[in-house]
Amino acid sequence: MTLESGTPWWSWAAPAGALALGAAVPALLQGHVSVALFVVGIPLLFAAVFAAVHHAETVAHRIGEPFGSIVLALAVTVIEVSLIVSILLQAPDGNSSIARDTVFAAIMIALNGIVGLCLLVGGLMHHEQEFQARSATAGLGVLGTLAVLGLVLPNYTTTLQGPVYAPAQLGFVAVVSLALYSLFLYVQTVRHKDAFLDENAGDGHHARPDRKTFLIGLALLPVALLSVVLIAEVLAHPVEEAIIRSGFPEALIGVVIAMVVLMPEGLASLRAARSNRLQTSINLALGSALASLCLTIPTVAILSIVQGQTLILGLEAKHVVLLLSSLFLSTLTLANGRTTVLQGGIHLVIFCAFVTISAIP
Numbered sequence: 001m002t003l004e005s006g007t008p009w010w011s012w013a014a015p016a017g018a019l020a021l022g023a024a025v026p027a028l029l030q031g032h033v034s035v036a037l038f039v040v041g042i043p044l045l046f047a048a049v050f051a052a053v054h055h056a057e058t059v060a061h062r063i064g065e066p067f068g069s070i071v072l073a074l075a076v077t078v079i080e081v082s083l084i085v086s087i088l089l090q091a092p093d094g095n096s097s098i099a100r101d102t103v104f105a106a107i108m109i110a111l112n113g114i115v116g117l118c119l120l121v122g123g124l125m126h127h128e129q130e131f132q133a134r135s136a137t138a139g140l141g142v143l144g145t146l147a148v149l150g151l152v153l154p155n156y157t158t159t160l161q162g163p164v165y166a167p168a169q170l171g172f173v174a175v176v177s178l179a180l181y182s183l184f185l186y187v188q189t190v191r192h193k194d195a196f197l198d199e200n201a202g203d204g205h206h207a208r209p210d211r212k213t214f215l216i217g218l219a220l221l222p223v224a225l226l227s228v229v230l231i232a233e234v235l236a237h238p239v240e241e242a243i244i245r246s247g248f249p250e251a252l253i254g255v256v257i258a259m260v261v262l263m264p265e266g267l268a269s270l271r272a273a274r275s276n277r278l279q280t281s282i283n284l285a286l287g288s289a290l291a292s293l294c295l296t297i298p299t300v301a302i303l304s305i306v307q308g309q310t311l312i313l314g315l316e317a318k319h320v321v322l323l324l325s326s327l328f329l330s331t332l333t334l335a336n337g338r339t340t341v342l343q344g345g346i347h348l349v350i351f352c353a354f355v356t357i358s359a360i361p
Contacts, residue, residue, distance in 0.1 A: 007216050011054045014047035015227035022230030045231045052224035052264040058217030062209045066188050066196040066283050073287035079229045080261040081299050097312040099300040101254025103292055108354045109258055110289035111326045114266045116347030118273035118281040123341030131279040133337035134195040139286035142184045144327045146177050150297050154314035163314020167305050174298035181294035198279035232260045248359055255358050322354050
């Protein structure tokens with residue numbers, strides 16, 4: 001069954017079911033968690049993720065690259081910021097590192113998990129893949145600069161004892177993050193748009209959606225993303241309790257949030273790599289990392305200043321090592337515009353190291 005436009009029924013039924021469950025569970029369970037919640041909630045979560053990917057690809061095929069990647073990156077990041085802000089508002093009196101942990105996890109997942117898996121799968125299927133190196137180096141330049149300013153430099157400032165910024169310093173980082181991200185979007189969509197176009201985009205078998213299908217997909221994309229977050233919030237508290245009871249560090253909560261939020265982009269990137277559209281995969285991965293960093297930090301910075309909350313941004317030493325290693329490796333991998341399975345395997349090793357250190361510090 002489909003809508004008149006050809007939109008498959010599951011692409012709207014899954015988000016609708018997730019929204020209904022997410023709205024009903026808090027009132028029905030009243031804090032009690034049952035096994036049935038996981039049995040029903042987890043399949044709905046993945047179904048909503050697949051629906052979000054479907055609608056994102058519909059929008060992307062209609063408006064073309066790089067705008068399609070930007071739409072998905074911004075939509076997902078808005079949801080991520082909403083999750084983080086909701087957590088911060090629940091604990092306004094204490095120090096909070098959830099924003100730092102989630103942003104760092106998003107960067108590591110994008111640079112190593114998503115990129116690594118795309119390079120590995122794409123390399124296995126197509127032997128060697130090509131993309132425009134100028135776009136990747138531009139994204140990495142912005143990401144590296146703002147990652148160091150936002151997540152490393154707070155450890156070494158002296159106005160306040162690290163790993164925090166003074167309000168004036170925090171305001172500066174927030175402003176330059178938004179300014180540099182805006183400049184990057186201008187370069188990506190206007191000034192040097194050709195550097196971000198996928199030269200293999202015309203080789204796929206996807207027909208350009210008609211206007212009605214596009215409008216339905218555009219309307220259902222935020223609904224699907226919202227349903228993902230609503231189900232994630234329902235499952236977040238029991239998952240958080242399970243992590244703490246198991247003796248794992250609280251930083252793992254940020255990793256779980258980032259993984260759930262980035263699932264739509266990860267799946268869309270993997271599909272593009274399998275279709276030999278690695279440029280689209282790179283646009284999605286770097287775009288998600290940039291949007292997460294450049295939009296989350298300014299938002300939580302403003303919130304922390306207004307709430308009078310201490311915002312912990314500086315990474316621990318082991319995480320700084322992983323971040324700098326990821327940036328260095330990504331520069332080597334994406335510098336010449338050609339990749340093989342080897343680069344994918346290396347990135348996945350770094351990603352596995354990140355997950356291991358997060359769980360067993």
